[in-house]
Amino acid sequence: MSQRVTVNNTGPMTDGVRLDRAQITVPITSDLDIVAARQRGRLLAVELGYTATQATLIATAISELARNIVLYATRGEILLTGANDGARVGIVVTARDQGPGIKDVPYAIAGGHSTSGGLGLGLAGVRRLMDVFEITSLLGQGTTVTVTSWKR
């Protein structure tokens, strides 16, 4: 059974969110790619006029999501896209893999629980770093985490 959890920190997501056509894909297979993905995300944020502080929040979130891919799914990808809802500019980060999936999604994103001896902070922290957080996971099929940060 597929589990899907959405957390929106900025009120209901408007229907009018348009994604830019240009999409950056960063394949994730090693810890080198974690660095590449977060640097690419920071660059996009700076290009779109985000402050250094917000760009750092986005880069940090990408780092957590990319590391989860390497750690739990071995391989996957990070997609970076500019977005626009008419009033705001945003960045949408999608981290997806065809790894083992997550057994209990609400438990995994609650924080403090790790299956790898970590701090169990990654997913719970990414929720706080970004404005919109959505996770879909299917056991044996993989995990997709999509997060959005609106430019302030």
Added chain:
Amino acid sequence: MTVPILKQRDYLIASIQAALTDADLKHLRDALVAQVGDYRSRGVIVDVTALDVMDSFAVRTLRDLAHMTRLRGAETVIVGIQPEVAFAMTQLGLRLEGVAAALDLEEGLAYLDSRVKRGGMTRQRLEG
């Protein structure tokens, strides 16, 4: 990307020059823990000014480094955490916990001097 480790008086100073991979960070941790013994160092400074992201892995590794060197008789201080990085770490929920931090290299050295002179290292509690 290896991090240069300088020896200055009783201290080891590691100045991170650019973004580090997870493997680089683990390598740095192990090198410092080993060199504390080689040089009988009493203090370690890790300068993270060049790090533009400190995520859960980086913080955990630095925390482990500080605890490992403490068990070997040397105090570790992290210097140069950038303001945006401090903000992101806090939002993420990351804490350095028992690990000392100082604004820059100079403050880090002053901190170590005050700790080591007091001879506090051996009497200091191991937890935290």
